[in-house]
Amino acid sequence: MPAITLPDGSLRSFDHPVTVAEVAASIGAGLAKAALAGKVNDTLVDTSYVIEEDSKLAIVTAKDPEGLDIIRHSSAHLMAQAVQQLFPDVQVTIGPTIENGFYYDFASPRTFTPEDLEAIDARMQELIQRDLPVKRTTMPRDEAIQFFRKKGEEYKAQIIEAIPINQTLSLYQQGEFIDLCRGPHIPSTGKIPAVKVMKVAGAYWRGDSKNEMLQRIYGTAWASQKELKNYLTFLEEAEKRDHRKLGRHLDLFHFHEDAPGAVFWHPKGWQVFQQLINYMRGRQERAGYVEINTPDVMDRHLWETSGHWFNYRENMFTTTTEDERVFALKPMNCPGCMMMFAQGLKSYRDLPLRMAEFGKVHRYEPSGALHGLMRVRHFTQDDAHIFCTEDQMDEECKKVVKLVLDIYKDFGFHDVIIKLSTRPANRIGSDETWDKLEGALAGALDSLGMKYVLFPGEGAFYGPKLEFVLRDAIGRDWQCGTLQVDMNLPERFDLTYVAEDNSRKRPVMLHRALFGSLERFVGILVEHFEGKFPLWLAPVQAVVLNITDKQADFVKSVENQLRAAGIRAVSDLRNEKIGFKIREHTMQRVPYLLVVGDREVETQSVTVRTRTGQDLGNMSIADLDAKLQAEIKALRSIDLEV
Known part of the structure; x- marks a missing residue:
């Protein structure tokens, strides 16, 4: 007759075969009422399941x-x-x-x-x-x-x-x-x-x-x-934060059936997009990257060499020329960067060589999978490929991890989940190579004291990868940045550098994207901030509003002074009541609303309001400019409530 071992190690013996429900009832009426199923020897079963021999049992409730x-x-x-x-x-x-x-x-x-x-x-x-x-x-x-x-x-x-x-x-x-x-x-x-x-x-x-x-x-x-x-x-x-609705409301972008999965950026949206590129460009320059640009269309043989033709062909856009050459719009930036490294002789003194590229890529996604900015067919990646020696590999991995986490903090993302994906069944390269690559990524995280979640078999076909998952303002997770370590593509492209002993050696290659898709990152930011971009990122940072036509000249003067100082300011001289204009620009999430009446013209100042309704009082143009410039520079103190 069965002896039942419960999760706490206690033992219950019965003199007859017993159902899961009967075991739950023998423990207590509360558990019997809550029981939904059982886990017998790690197999889920109904509560009516009959246990006839000695077994381990866990009662499953709604809490599990x-x-x-x-x-x-x-x-x-x-x-x-x-x-x-x-x-x-x-x-x-x-x-x-x-x-x-x-x-x-x-x-x-x-x-x-x-x-x-x-x-x-x-x-x-x-x-x-x-x-x-x-x-x-x-x-x-x-x-x-x-x-x-x-x-x-x-x-x-x-x-x-x-x-x-x-x-x-x-x-x-x-x-x-x-x-x-x-x-x-x-x-x-x-x-x-x-x-x-x-x-x-x-x-x-x-x-x-x-x-x-x-x-x-x-x-x-x-x-x-x-x-x-x-x-x-x-x-x-x-629903309130849906970037597709906010994109229309804030006049950021639109889509059209004549270009499915491709974005039509409006001036305001393009301003946000360019600010992201400028920000990343500055961070990369300070981190020792050089920026390159490679062709969008390349011959099929290049994609055969990289392995993409055999592993990614169904997602690639291709065309055939009159002389029957097959070309592909690049779905990845990697092969172009390989060709860039291969151009000219490289020495160990040149390494690590960190090449960054804001590369346009094209991937065929089924029409049913397209979703605003989050899933598109034509997008820009903030890609970088780092070529280094094996001795430099661990340190370069650590630098990338620290850089990506530091950058995410500038956007208010402090809760980041790191996933380590290891070798898939369909892969290139030897097990020895994969051992080194997986060890480099795990070692970098361990040395930095970073927790991570292991995903066996989920790596790219050419190397293991780290994925950085951001948690936004309402608790949703978004996979953005990636870091992949690769010794296989340098082998396939026959890349070498001259070592210190004058021998030829293969470089290790790190693939790295921090925003991932810039289009998708814009969508995430729109939803994260609910369209209320921090001042430095806002497409319009200040709007100058007149009360009557008498202030029109001064309003334009204020706009011009702010624009000359690098502030993205516009004026609203429409013949509308000031309350209407304030409400409208507040709904447009403009960070600062500058009101000008007769008193402001007389004192050469503006009355400053924020989009949250806070009245900051009267300021001179110089004081206002100093305040805005200081806030723009304070990247690392971004507040989700601005």
């Missing part, structure tokens, strides 16, 4: 990550049941869990409306209140195919047909609804504490655009109503 995933998976089944109750002619397909929730794809003769979603949500709440038991049964594969076909569930039958023959499948039933599923599931529908239907979108059957279009209904589920409420509040905040 596995418990929340089970709640979400069970919520997908609950939604499918509600949909079929309300719309009996709808067929179900698949319904997996995703980050923060779940979805289910439906084949429906009708298009689901917002009112339909409300009805589905209401029916789900009813089914939760009914607390329907969830029962697991099994059925042979071929019998299951016939079972679902008789129910009119052709899509489910097709799914089962893809499963190898002679398999026994598990099905879960709640009320009249029955669905194919691996499980485990909650014991009853009443165990779902907080769920909400969110939205509907289109999705192709099995993700293939050649197949029919289905309707995908998304939902979210949480371990408590409080967590659900917090998540909905978070979504509202994220």
Whole structure:
């Protein structure tokens, strides 16, 4: 008879086979009520699972990550049941869990409306209140195919047909609804504490655009109503910060179907973009980088040498000339930089050689994956490639890590997660080389006392990499910078330098991007600051406003004085009430609003307001300029509330 070892090491013995639910009940009524599933010998099972021999057991509740995933998976089944109750002619397909929730794809003769979603949500709440038991049964594969076909569930039958023959499948039933599923599931529908239907979108059957279009209904589920409420509040905040909406509102950029995945930068947005380049250019110059520029279009053989042609071909834009030469728009800057290093003889005295490039790259992304500035086909990378000796490799890695973290602080990002991705299955180079490269990255982090998360098998095909993930003002994570160490591409391009003993040696190559995609980084900053850029980065830093036409000449004079001092100032001489103009420019997130009336003209001054509504009083133009210049220079004290 089974002896059950619990996570705290205690032992419970039973004189008969026992279910997970019975073990939970033997521990306490509270745990029995909270139990959603069990983990028997590290395998997740239903609470109805019978334990017949000595085993380790952990009771899974909503407090556990596995418990929340089970709640979400069970919520997908609950939604499918509600949909079929309300719309009996709808067929179900698949319904997996995703980050923060779940979805289910439906084949429906009708298009689901917002009112339909409300009805589905209401029916789900009813089914939760009914607390329907969830029962697991099994059925042979071929019998299951016939079972679902008789129910009119052709899509489910097709799914089962893809499963190898002679398999026994598990099905879960709640009320009249029955669905194919691996499980485990909650014991009853009443165990779902907080769920909400969110939205509907289109999705192709099995993700293939050649197949029919289905309707995908998304939902979210949480371990408590409080967590659900917090998540909905978070979504509202994220919606307010959506860079696509703010981009239109602040007149920063737009997209057009004639150039999918490419940005049309407006003057204000281009100003932000250029400020980022100028900032990075200054930081790189002080860190010992030289700036280069390489061609956008290069011959196929170069991409074959680099390995991109064989590992990245489906994402590359190509063209063939009349003489049948194949050229590719560069998806990466690396090969061009390799050619730059190969030009002329290099000595150990030239190393480390840090080459930076604001290179335009082009990558084919499926149209469905495009997302504003966050996912584009044409973008600029703040790339750099550092060529060094093996002895210099560790120190150069440390310098890059320190530089990237220091730069992120200038933008208000203090919470940075570092990921170390190691050798993938599809790679070039020997295991010995990969050992050295992975050791260099891990060693740099260890020597700096940096914590990191290991991602085995997620490195690039030519080398391991570090990824720097930023956490923004509302707690979202954005992967931005990367550092990769590479001894393979220098080998493939036959790069050498003259060593101190006059022998020829291979350099080590570090690939490094700190912003990553500048387009994406702008999008992140727009959402991080909610369009309220710090003064140094704001496209318009100050606007000068007149109260009546009598102050027009002085307003233009103030604008010209500030612009001569390097301040991005504009004037607003429209025949509108001053309150209207103040509100409008506040909504445009202009950091400083300078009001000019008759008294200001007489004293040759301005009344200064901030976009937060703070009245800083009257200032001379000289004092105002000194204040603005001091704030612009204080990069390292950026405040998210400015």
